[in-house]
Amino acid sequence: MSVKSTEDPFFKNLVLGHPAGLFVLFFTEMWERFSYYGMRALLVLFLTTSLAEGGWNWSVQDAMALYGTYTMVVYFTPILGGYLADNYIGYRWAVVIGAAIMTLGHASMAIETPLFLYIGIGCLMIGNGLFKPNMTSIVSNAYANHPEKKDGAYSLFYMGVNAGAFLGIMLCGYIGEKVSWSLGFGLAGIFMFFGMLQFYFTQKIFGDIGLPPTDASKAAIKAKEAQDNIAPNIIRDRIIAVVIFSVFSVFFWAAFEQAGGSMTIFADKFTQRELFGNSAMIFKFSDAFLTLVPLLIITYVLIKLFAKTVKEYALGNSILSLSFILIWGIVIWKIYRDFSATGTEVPASWFGILNSLFIICFAPLFSKWWESRYNISGPMKFGLGLALLGLGFGFLAYGSMGINADSVVRVSMFWLVAAYLFHTLGELCISPVSLSYISKLVPASWIGIMFGVYYLFLAMGNKLAGSMGGLIETITAQYSLSTFFLIFTIVPVGLGLIMIALSPLMKKLMHGVK
Template structure:
């Protein structure tokens, strides 16, 4: 009985790209645009939910927004186990990838409408679509190298570079468009590139031959396996070998929980560290150097992936023109957005402006604008007053003093205006968010020096013991920004002088370092694995865990100067950059290699399911990461910030040591798989 060949398109595969089949790079770009859409949307999710109604956000509290974020990021790692099962038994990997991409495209489009119902429908579509897409595109990569298993680690490393190229560009561009232009445009941009990624995969799928098609019946599967063995493939294994290899996959999945548990602090505690404890103000030559570096960080990854695109064009354009045209169009759009972003960044200058605050006193502040402003020019600024309870005994205010109605720091610099007031009647209300819950609110009235009476509504913390009639002190700080909307309530200010020699590095900027380092180092790791200097899978995993721990050791050392209980500090950003560097090196040792070992160890009929199990381990790690990260204040107040990061140093390194000790046992259970 004859069976169709499962080999990739022979004509297209005769020409290699970076020593690999061109089909790998079709998957590379498909995954890149999917990760672009995922990380681009994820970068906006919490910002959109917590933005005020005036800023066209939903005005949620941070806790409620993070709850929805946790459910979303968790569930996208649960649904792959169902998606893998459906692909194994029903759809086949290729159809599952196409359906998943289509559902996610509809999800992004739904979110761009920004109504409550369409927003939730969009999130559900993204969760379901990701379940079909994520495990099965990884499975196709593995099947592509059934006859070249020695190149599979290197192939997954290249594939992983595509993942991080998409993540980098998505965070950078969707985040910028969403915040600067409008939320719906950021969500919509993510959907556009998900659609283009789906179309280019659809039109190029014949490059895979019969790989990833619908599952065969039992007789056809047996015949295909016999044909694969005759063609140089691996024969079906005995039951006990299959069982042992599945156990090894489970062990690897267990240890990957420790890795992602620590690694995913990047979205929580490390972001807090960047925002509140890192010196991010650059002046003079450092500011200029940052702008140049940021330009290079934007352009270099684009140049790398454009170079890869050109090589794919050279090999496949004549056979798959529609797929290549979709890819070309996507890169034209990406380059246009990137050039606009760079120009806008260099046009943005810092200006000192003067205004009259709520106390009637003339003040000066700094603003940033991409419009050229002239000294003496009158401008309108949005005057956002930040009101908080002021407790002189709080550790954060120990060096502050109240003087002439102002709170000043140890150097005498003005922090904000100081007022005394009395707690008004406290009322209960349902606060907005994912879970409607009862909160307590009071209206505080205070009088400015010019006799004006102002009122501010303050939501009390859950553990607040304040009651009606209590005397409290308030700290009112100014937050002046250029208006984005014509109906904004503004205050008149005057431009005093240009200050273009200072820049504040955004806290979110550090988030792109991981993806950038992946893009830079992935080719070197790909070649390193091909050299077979380290052949053992458990040792590769252990190395990744140890490197991750070293990254947190840098943060623990850099945090030694931060006092227990301190809410702000000025630690050098070098420690954060070093942490992201070592975390990335650890990720390159563990994550792409882990994907490769799942494909090599899993039985052919269960590859999709095993990838699903792998992503469930990632779900557990993400959930644990969020719960552990929430203790940052408790640990930092009781011990220190250094002790907090030391926890994430010792546990991954300890897990790595255990894996080294288990290396011999696990290697035997892999039955010859390296």
Template sequence: MSNTAKLPHQKELFGHPVGLYVLFFVEMWERFSYYGMRAILTLFLAAPVIMGDPQSGYGWSNAETLSFYGTYTMFVYLTSIPGGWIADKFIGQKKAVMVGGLLLCLGHGILAVDAQWAFFTGLILIVLGVGMLKPNISTMVGGLYKEGDDRRDIGFYVFYIGINLGAFLGALIVGIVAAKWGWHYGFGLAGIGMALGQVMYFYGLKYLTGVGDFLGAKDSLNKDVMKKPLNKKEKDRMLVMFLSFLIIIVFWGAFEQAGGLMSLYTEQKTDRLLSFSLPLIGNEVPAAVFQSINAFFIIILGTAIGSFWYKWAKKGKESSSLFKMAIGVIIMAFGFFFMSKASTEVVMNGDKIVEKSAMIWLVLAYLFHTIGELCASPVALSFITKLAPIKYASFMMGAYFAATGLGNKVAGLVGELSKDAGEFEVFTGIAIFCTIFGLLILAILKPLKRLTHGAEELKLNK
């Protein structure tokens, strides 16, 4: 073999390390399984009990369903803190991702069993699996690039498209399967997707040499770094990251209405009838399928928005991560005005729905939510890998996902308010609050940027 030939982990494809595409497909299948399960979770819990029917659910009320959804999705992401800590202190990111994947395969597989013990056991295993996998695979993406490599942000956009390709296919396919053959067939299909992701990970390990290894190992070149206390610059950056988590909590607290209140609204108050018939679906679109719209828009718009911010920065204009995140919150907020409009079209006669709202308002809401998400979420992932001290890399990524989990709990609490206040008031309140919050972040941007100590302006040649 020639001395100039690159080893597998050194190879690049389309200007990025091949390892990026390995992690892309692993995360794609993991998100296929998670979002496929999530797309039908609230619908399953709220479905009436019909003995012997594959469409039988648990018959929970909307309030009970939304409360459980918020609590469950909160714990899914809160476990990212111990998952990141375990990786930093004991086994490294690479092994943590492997353990998380195995737990997820078990969890989704058990959900396919039509029994209450299996349902709750499966959910617990998914909570543990996501906690081990999610923060560590994202940190590994950052580890593919050297400090100051300006391809990092674009790399996270590519990775983010993988997340949402899985979310799109999961919500679409699992939603259709669950609607046609029953809830537990849908849960089982999600498990097959996770198994494919695990196979992909084992195959691609050769492209991840030197990425995600345990830094505290005796033969690690960075073992001394793990013992050093943080300096002032690192402490300032940690402070900015914790402040940015507040943005994350607010963003996901609003955005995650998609899996809770908006999902139930779609099922109960949206006219989903088509004037034509589609294969497998018929002329009524399953409510769970609408969960795929957001992911579809991300696949279409992801690289375009990533390129826009890249060119914007090249022109010397404001493009810090905090700026993008604040803009994302504001854009996402506008999507809820379309939901407010949708709720005005619903006509009630007592407890009976006489007229439902049009599907177009949901589509427009998801469009604005998607643009906002693309300005905030992949940028935040890259932001954490830029600022986090190496000894706390996975822990801080875990803290980011924990903030996401708290946002999910907020989403459940806010969704519950619709029981008394009504959807119009809740949707409009979210829109107004998030707009004001985003503007406030923009107003205090300069002091927050100073605390990053130039981390956002690092270049590859420094």
């Protein structure tokens, strides 16, 4: 039976209907995703850009291979981070140590030498392994007595993820392409550092949640599991359900992560990005609007959190406020610089912000949907998400018809915008829901390690994304660019239909978990 909010200390201070502590996690995760996606937006572009323009002139295939390996390992290391947190250091220290290591990684990449590039990537792999699974584990533990609110909590948490991605891609990508690659990589590290400090100085808001495990806490978890009296056959079935969800996630992320590779290349080489006259002015106003409105929304959330927690956690709030002052300063500088120019070339990395922008716009609606009587089952959400992802690639397949390796054609930006919209709607049906369902299906003592296992499957998807994305030039030369994107249309839609067909079986395996 769920404990009422008034009886749970974590729920004593509510912000937008959820505990203030959720929004401390929201902002910590936001700055980590700022750094991750800011760097990711630049990596392939930097490596493939000519020496004359400050890049390293790597081939697309080599750049995508490194990208795929990096994104694979950052999802592989969480299984180790989850194990260490579950058994030794606790979730909080795992987050702090991971954030510190990632800060060093971004600083190394800003040096722009091969040695420091690999040192930086290595630090990001290790730090992410400690950080990522344990942030979600803290959310899971915080809502242990409120399972009915988990889907909504994870959707709001995911809004923080994408707020960081939005700002990171926009600002790191812009500065990297327009000003300096080093400054773009370095900016990612600065805000990772702020995120670490904000979390460290506000962590008492979580009470006992996330502290290093003790014999007493381990015994309490085992006692709760015994009290729940879940039969080993039921546990086995639920683990099987988690594995099935995870296997389908591999194919989702193999397609979705083309955003950092082949879709960025499509934006760079085959999309009309040079604008003049009225078109340039319309884009400048639109870009300013798209930048300011989400930032205003996030700042509003910050103010609401500040009002609830400033007395108890003044230092943590001050650090968070300082980070926002810097962000506002950079954004105002960017807008002024853009309007001072006569024409404009839309950065190839700019399109990546669309995913995050659409998340910020639609996450609250999906959160309400999942908490309403019109909520659909987890397997149906997965099937719908895969189908929407495939439809997004359908726009790219249609928009790129007739483009081959020798083409100099540049197509409308509309096709990328439409693709990112449908990819985002698909992502909202799968990614935050996956986190929520794992936390519901897995016994409490396995939470950290099972999040790590889930991220292991995501690692496979990311490596597959890099390998398949690296074939863009080969498939385009032999067939067409449309054929390349058509593959990513057919496979997700087909898998989505299979998951929908498996829905009755999945419900049985989940044994009443909704």
